[in-house]
Every structure is written in C-alpha cells, then in structure tokens.
Amino acid sequence: MENCPKCGYKNEVNSVECSSCGVIFNKEKLLEKISAKEKALSIKQEALKKTRALREAKRQEVKAEVEAKMTVYSFRREVKLPIEKVWSLIGDFTKAPGPGITVEVQKEGDRDANGVGTIRKITIGKVCVREILDTANPPYTFTYRILSGAPMKEYLGKVRLEPRESSTIVHWNAELTPKIPFTGWICSKVASDAQHCLIDEVDKTI
Numbered sequence: 001m002e003n004c005p006k007c008g009y010k011n012e013v014n015s016v017e018c019s020s021c022g023v024i025f026n027k028e029k030l031l032e033k034i035s036a037k038e039k040a041l042s043i044k045q046e047a048l049k050k051t052r053a054l055r056e057a058k059r060q061e062v063k064a065e066v067e068a069k070m071t072v073y074s075f076r077r078e079v080k081l082p083i084e085k086v087w088s089l090i091g092d093f094t095k096a097p098g099p100g101i102t103v104e105v106q107k108e109g110d111r112d113a114n115g116v117g118t119i120r121k122i123t124i125g126k127v128c129v130r131e132i133l134d135t136a137n138p139p140y141t142f143t144y145r146i147l148s149g150a151p152m153k154e155y156l157g158k159v160r161l162e163p164r165e166s167s168t169i170v171h172w173n174a175e176l177t178p179k180i181p182f183t184g185w186i187c188s189k190v191a192s193d194a195q196h197c198l199i200d201e202v203d204k205t206i
Contacts, residue, residue, distance in 0.1 A: 064181040070154070071184030073192055074173040077199050080206050083163040086170065087139035089202045090159065093118040093131070098201025106130065114138055119147065124194040152187055153177040170199060 003010055009020035017024050079086050089097035093115055096103040102123045109118030114136035121130050129149035136142040139161060146155035154177040162169040172195055178184045 070175050070177045071188055072173070072175050073188040074171070075192060075196070076172070077170045077196070078164075078167050079170060079199065079202055080167045081202070083139050083161050083168045085205075086161055086168040086202060089205065090161075090170070090198070091136060091138055091142050093120050093133045093144070096122075096201075097198060098204055100124070100201050101198060109133055121149075124197050127190065127194040150187070150191070151179045151183065153179050155191070 004018035004021060004023060006023045007018060007021045009018055011017075011019050089095070093109070094103065094105050104121040105118065106121055107117070107119040109115040116133055116136055118133045119130060121128065127150075130147040131144050132147055134143045134145055134156075141158070141160045143156065143158050145157070146152060154175075156175045158173045160171040160173075162171060172192075174188075174191060176184065176187055176191065178187045
C-alpha cells in the first residue's frame with residue numbers, strides 16, 4: 001500500500017496520487033507514466049503516418065495505372081467531295097493528300113489486298129510518324145497503327161467514310177496508350193490536330 005504523506009490514506013501500490021485528498025506523492029512514477037503514454041502516442045502517430053503514406057502511394061499508383069491505360073478519341077468531318085475522291089486522298093497510304101503533307105513509303109504493301117502492310121513515314125506540320133496500314137476496305141474503311149515517332153506505346157486508328165448525296169462524312173476514331181502517365185489527353189490532342197490538318201488538305205482540293 002502507498003500511504004499519503006498528507007492525509008495518511010492508504011492507496012494502492014504504484015499509486016501516484018492520493019485517492020482521498022488528491023495530492024501527488026510519487027512524482028517519479030507520474031513522470032514515468034507520462035513518458036510511457038507519450039511514447040505510446042508517438043508510436044501510434046508514426047504508425048498512422050506510415051499508413052497514410054502507404055494509402056497515398058497506392059492511390060498514386062492506381063491513378064497512374066488508370067492514366068496509363070488506353071485513351072480513346074473520335075471526331076467527324078464533312079468533306080464536299082465524293083467518297084471515291086476522299087478515299088484516294090486519305091485511304092491510299094502511298095500518296096500525300098496535299099502539298100502541306102509529305103509521305104515517304106518505306107515498305108510497299110500487298111497490292112492484291114488494297115495495300116495492306118504498307119509502311120510509310122508521314123509528316124504533317126511538326127508531327128512526323130511511321131504508320132502501317134492494317135486493313136483496307138475501299139472506299140469505306142481502313143485501320144492503321146503508329147509504329148514510331150510518337151510518345152505512345154500503342155496507337156490504333158480507325159477511319160470510316162460515309163457517303164452523302166454531295167459530300168462524304170469522315171469518321172475518325174483512335175485508341176492510344178501513352179508512354180508517359182498522365183499524358184493521354186495531350187497525345188490525343190496532338191494526333192487529332194494532325195488529322196484535322198490532313199483533312200484540311202483534302203478540303204483544299206475542292
């Protein structure tokens with residue numbers, strides 16, 4: 001038992017404060033208890049900090065994975081030309097649709113398959129990429145991939161021409177995976193701007 005030096009009350013062993021009069025009679029034990037509580041609190045706070053850091057790291061990891069995944073974009077343009085003419089300017093991978101664009105054929109494709117397999121280097125303004133023609137169904141659809149020259153792991157373009165009475169609607173769809181996380185929208189903007197420039201060249205032939 002611990003006797004209170006003030007009132008003589010018998011307190012339990014290891015008591016630091018008298019249960020009767022409230023006087024503190026064992027300051028050393030009180031300091032030990034405070035120190036132990038502070039240490040426990042510090043350990044708890046450190047563990048909480050680590051947990052929060054791990055959660056934030058996981059959140060950033062998931063965010064990066066989502067951003068790094070394939071980005072999709074599409075647009076449509078009307079051209080005041082018949083579908084056959086538009087196809088000859090856009091679907092033929094061996095020709096440039098206008099003076100503002102240069103095309104260098106690096107590998108000829110299968111002529112019996114409408115040029116499928118053709119590899120070209122195409123320059124539109126400041127954009128210069130190597131593309132391969134994957135499928136072709138003239139004068140309606142073709143698909144192609146970018147092989148190099150762009151900050152993308154993968155790029156698949158799908159073009160569909162829709163004939164109208166006195167014009168053609170160009171439907172351009174693309175799926176891409178950027179090399180650098182968080183840049184999918186930038187890659188989409190650069191690619192779509194270049195494709196709009198290509199169609200602008202087609203418009204100039206009217």
